[in-house]
Amino acid sequence: MTIIAQKPKSLTDIPMHYCPGCGHGIVHRLMGETFDELGIADRVIGIAPVGCAVFADDYFACDTVQGAHGRGPAIATGVKRSKPGAIVFSYQGDGDLASIGMAEIVHAAVRSENITVIFINNAIYGMTGGQMAPTTLVGQVATTAPKGRDPKLQGWPINMCEMLAQITGSKFLARVAVDCPQNVIKAKEAIKKAFENQVNNVGFSMVEVISQCPTNWHASVPQALEFVRTKMMPQYPLGIFKDEGGK
Amino acid sequence: MKTEKALRKGNEALAEGAIRAGVRFFAGYPITPQNEVPEYMSANLADNGGAFVQAESEVAAINMVYGAAATGTRSMTSSSSPGVSLKQEGITYLASADLPCLIVNVMRGGPGLGSISGAQGDYFQATRGGGNGDYHVIVLAPNSVEELGNFPKLAFDLAEKYRMPCMILADGILGQMMESMSFNFEPVDPNKLGKFDWAVDINKQGRGKSKVFSYKGDNLIADVTERAKRYGLIEKTEPRYEERNAEDCDILLVAYGLSSRACLEAVNMASSKGLKVGLFRPITLWPFPSKRLAELAKKTKGILVVEQSLGQLVQDVKLAVGDRVPVGLNAYPAGGQPDGEKILTAANSLLTGKKEGLFDLQEHAANFTYNCQRDTKLGVQGDAKGGK
Amino acid sequence: MYQGIRIAGFGGQGVVSAGILLAQAGVEDKKNASWLPSYGPEMRGGTANCSVVVTDGEVYTPIVSAPDTVIVMNEPSLPKFEPLLKKGGLLILNSSLVNSRPTRKDITVVCVPCNEIAQKVGMDRIANLVALGAFVKTTGAVSLDSVADAMKKVYKRAKPEMLELNKKALQAGFDAVK
Numbered sequence: 001m002t003i004i005a006q007k008p009k010s011l012t013d014i015p016m017h018y019c020p021g022c023g024h025g026i027v028h029r030l031m032g033e034t035f036d037e038l039g040i041a042d043r044v045i046g047i048a049p050v051g052c053a054v055f056a057d058d059y060f061a062c063d064t065v066q067g068a069h070g071r072g073p074a075i076a077t078g079v080k081r082s083k084p085g086a087i088v089f090s091y092q093g094d095g096d097l098a099s100i101g102m103a104e105i106v107h108a109a110v111r112s113e114n115i116t117v118i119f120i121n122n123a124i125y126g127m128t129g130g131q132m133a134p135t136t137l138v139g140q141v142a143t144t145a146p147k148g149r150d151p152k153l154q155g156w157p158i159n160m161c162e163m164l165a166q167i168t169g170s171k172f173l174a175r176v177a178v179d180c181p182q183n184v185i186k187a188k189e190a191i192k193k194a195f196e197n198q199v200n201n202v203g204f205s206m207v208e209v210i211s212q213c214p215t216n217w218h219a220s221v222p223q224a225l226e227f228v229r230t231k232m233m234p235q236y237p238l239g240i241f242k243d244e245g246g247k
Numbered sequence: 248m249k250t251e252k253a254l255r256k257g258n259e260a261l262a263e264g265a266i267r268a269g270v271r272f273f274a275g276y277p278i279t280p281q282n283e284v285p286e287y288m289s290a291n292l293a294d295n296g297g298a299f300v301q302a303e304s305e306v307a308a309i310n311m312v313y314g315a316a317a318t319g320t321r322s323m324t325s326s327s328s329p330g331v332s333l334k335q336e337g338i339t340y341l342a343s344a345d346l347p348c349l350i351v352n353v354m355r356g357g358p359g360l361g362s363i364s365g366a367q368g369d370y371f372q373a374t375r376g377g378g379n380g381d382y383h384v385i386v387l388a389p390n391s392v393e394e395l396g397n398f399p400k401l402a403f404d405l406a407e408k409y410r411m412p413c414m415i416l417a418d419g420i421l422g423q424m425m426e427s428m429s430f431n432f433e434p435v436d437p438n439k440l441g442k443f444d445w446a447v448d449i450n451k452q453g454r455g456k457s458k459v460f461s462y463k464g465d466n467l468i469a470d471v472t473e474r475a476k477r478y479g480l481i482e483k484t485e486p487r488y489e490e491r492n493a494e495d496c497d498i499l500l501v502a503y504g505l506s507s508r509a510c511l512e513a514v515n516m517a518s519s520k521g522l523k524v525g526l527f528r529p530i531t532l533w534p535f536p537s538k539r540l541a542e543l544a545k546k547t548k549g550i551l552v553v554e555q556s557l558g559q560l561v562q563d564v565k566l567a568v569g570d571r572v573p574v575g576l577n578a579y580p581a582g583g584q585p586d587g588e589k590i591l592t593a594a595n596s597l598l599t600g601k602k603e604g605l606f607d608l609q610e611h612a613a614n615f616t617y618n619c620q621r622d623t624k625l626g627v628q629g630d631a632k633g634g635k
Numbered sequence: 636m637y638q639g640i641r642i643a644g645f646g647g648q649g650v651v652s653a654g655i656l657l658a659q660a661g662v663e664d665k666k667n668a669s670w671l672p673s674y675g676p677e678m679r680g681g682t683a684n685c686s687v688v689v690t691d692g693e694v695y696t697p698i699v700s701a702p703d704t705v706i707v708m709n710e711p712s713l714p715k716f717e718p719l720l721k722k723g724g725l726l727i728l729n730s731s732l733v734n735s736r737p738t739r740k741d742i743t744v745v746c747v748p749c750n751e752i753a754q755k756v757g758m759d760r761i762a763n764l765v766a767l768g769a770f771v772k773t774t775g776a777v778s779l780d781s782v783a784d785a786m787k788k789v790y791k792r793a794k795p796e797m798l799e800l801n802k803k804a805l806q807a808g809f810d811a812v813k
Contacts, residue, residue, distance in 0.1 A: 012456075042449065042450055042451055042452065043449045043450070045318075045447050045448075045449070047314070048460070050462075054462055057458055057460055061456060062451075062456070063447035063448060063451065063456060063457040063458070064447065064456075064457075064458050064459070064460070065313075065314060065317045065344075065447055065458075065459045065460070066344075066458075066459070066460035066461065066462055067310060067313055067314070067340060067344075067461070068310060068313075068336055068337065068340050068461075071306070071307065071310035071313070071336075071337070074302065074306075074307040074308075074310035074311045074313075074314065075310050075311070075313055075314035075317075076314060077274075077300060077307075077311050077314060078272060078274065078300075078310070078311035078312060078313060078314025078315035078316070078317070078318075078322065079314040079315065079317060079318055079447065080314075081272060081298035081300060081311075081315065082271065082272050082298065082314070082315040082318040082320040082322070083318050083320075083447075083448065083449055085449050086318075086448075086449045103303050103304055103306075103307065104303065104306075104307050104310070106303075107302075107303035107307065110303075111300075252662065253662070254655070254658055254659050254662050254668065254670070254788075420671060420696075420697060420698065423671060423672060424669055424670060424671040424697040425655065425658055425669060425670040425671070426667075426668070426669045426670075426694065426697070427661075427662045427667060427668060505696060508693075508694070508695050508696050508697075509695060509696045511693060511695055512695035512696070515692075584696065584698050584700065585696070586695075586696060586700060586701070587695065
């Protein structure tokens with residue numbers, strides 16, 4: 001019998017706790033496949049965040065460090081500078097990366113830390129139960145924006161790829177989605193590129209993944225995917241915002 | 248092995264001592280009066296095979312240390328009081344993840360931005376945890392440039408032995424002053440230090456997965472109580488202190504850091520005035536050398552705590568000695584500086600039932616009235632909203 | 636012997652480096668020594684001062700709040716530091732730049748025209764070393780040779796001819812006190 005598809009070796013057998021329809025699991029798999037394909041599994045050290053992916057350290061087979069909310073890029077800096085041979089990633093959500101950890105992500109890019117950041121943007125605080133995120137859309141209802149996000153009171157959503165693209169030290173910035181097979185394939189390509197860059201010492205690379213959160217969007221999975229396409233993508237256009245990785 | 252005595256600035260002795268102790272990762276952020284530490288590190292750490300990062304904030308710096316410490320690398324950060332407040336997030340995570348590292352606080356006046364004068368107002372913050380949750384860090388309090396330069400080695404040894412952060416709590420003036428000192432330990436070659444089985448690393452080659460984490464979920468009770476056993480062991484075996492005439496005195500002074508040096512002046516002045524004054528200097532503030540102090544309390548008529556803060560150290564002293572002997576406080580908060588004369592005045596007061604030089608909060612506030620109220624004669628808050 | 640010294644003047648007069656030199660000289664003499672600068676905002680605005688302790692025994696606090704000796708290099712430092720002096724203390728006054736005179740009667744005052752002497756030696760900038768020479772002569776707290784030895788360590792990058800000039804200034808200050 002020929003095996004044509006299997007779980008990546010870089011992931012453990014621990015069942016994931018994510019909600020049905022959530023994008024985290026897909027992204028984990030794409031990362032695991034990338035580690036296997038690039039032959040870097042033995043060198044990867046992952047930084048797990050605070051948020052829904054706090055247990056990501058159980059799901060990746062590599063060594064992991066789980067730290068404080070927003071500080072992933074700083075922790076990754078400490079790991080990478082101490083173990084320059086390691087392939088270090090920081091896995092972060094939108095509140096983590098674009099709110100409490102804004103300084104850390106910006107300055108990791110400024111220093112062009114040779115790390116890979118995977119940024120899951122689902123426009124909501126998931127684990128804490130649906131509060132407004134910095135990426136919450138205008139008009140989108142959240143538990144701390146019960147009448148919908150009002151720019152007069154809460155400002156506008158922030159586009160991290162576009163913002164970080166202004167920084168000389170950022171070398172690869174891509175925004176992808178995992179709403180359909182075609183986009184998942186593109187997401188995989190971007191993630192792979194972001195890790196190849198680190199292997200080649202290119203510098204700071206980040207992939208922003210527009211992800212769905214049916215639970216906190218109070219939507220069915222098809223409705224959530226529809227929300228990604230019709231509401232999220234107009235605010236957060238997919239594409240490569242910066243690619244100075246060569247090849 | 249002892250190096251030849253040389254005149255060194257405190258902060259530079261500390262930085263050089265840390266490099267000799269095998270530090271290979273430093274992250275920090277500028278703040279007076281500890282700037283010579285990152286400056287020295289930026290000039291010398293990379294040449295010694297280490298990494299220096301000027302972080303975007305104190306918060307980032309301590310989290311960089313968290314990452315570096317997770318790899319088993321000897322890692323440190325240094326700052327001064329308000330900066331150390333910012334670091335508390337990372338310190339409690341380091342404690343929770345059982346990571347060894349060195350944190351240096353070259354103290355200045357507080358609260359808030361306070362002043363840059365040397366002070367000792369961070370005693371509670373250092374010895375009571377400072378961040379959230381049940382934890383301790385080992386706290387070493389040097390009182391000379393010599394100790395400042397040699398304590399990093401001790402700090403890393405203790406931190407790694409017990410898998411926990413260790414703090415050097417130094418007075419701002421100690422960091423700024425120059426003094427003759429020598430290093431009294433063999434330099435550590437970090438490449439020859441063994442690895443830890445708990446550290447994250449590359450080239451796993453079949454070994455199990457290493458996980459450094461501070462979220463314990465359902466295991467938190469077991470985790471915290473296991474750590475408490477280590478704390479108990481540390482309290483039993485690691486208290487350090489220095490004594491002068493402590494077994495034969497009418498008044499025993501208790502002071503740490505720079506204050507203890509003014510106390511030495513008092514001890515020496517006292518003998519020429521026919522007074523018997525001794526000194527007990529805690530070197531570890533946590534674990535506090537309570538047992539020894541309790542023994543000494545039986546041999547003296549009174550204990551005078553001399554601190555450059557408003558009644559912090561005195562609480563540990565009172566916990567240690569109970570009602571065995573009267574405990575007085577000679578306080579110099581917010582950058583005030585003790586000297587031998589002032590200390591002896593207070594010592595004499597304690598011995599003779601006078602008040603001069605002794606601080607008591609209730610007496611301080613006696614006949615004091617205070618009244619702060621909103622005043623509608625000044626207008627009402629609604630005014631500020633504008634409109635018609 | 637326990638000497639607590641404050642040296643005060645304008646920034647650029649070398650009061651801070653004279654202090655380091657004195658402390659280093661103490662170390663050369665196998666004594667204990669400390670040095671403490673004024674730092675932070677205090678440094679801004681042009682005036683500078685430092686504290687030095689040289690002693691056969693232990694250095695207590697490095698903050699010299701009641702000095703045995705004060706070296707005053709400029710006018711504004713006189714009213715600031717004269718009152719701090721211990722009873723019977725020594726005040727070395729740079730009479731080239733300070734016109735006022737101390738009012739206290741319980742101290743010893745030694746006036747030395749440091750800048751004039753330094754100019755005669757060849758460089759106005761080393762008036763601080765003239766003052767130091769006068770201090771050595773008056774107190775004997777450290778030896779002249781030790782200060783000369785200390786120069787090599789403190790002024791690591793100084794050219795040999797500069798060190799020679801420094802020594803001359805030191806000697807001239809020493810000789811100026813009768």
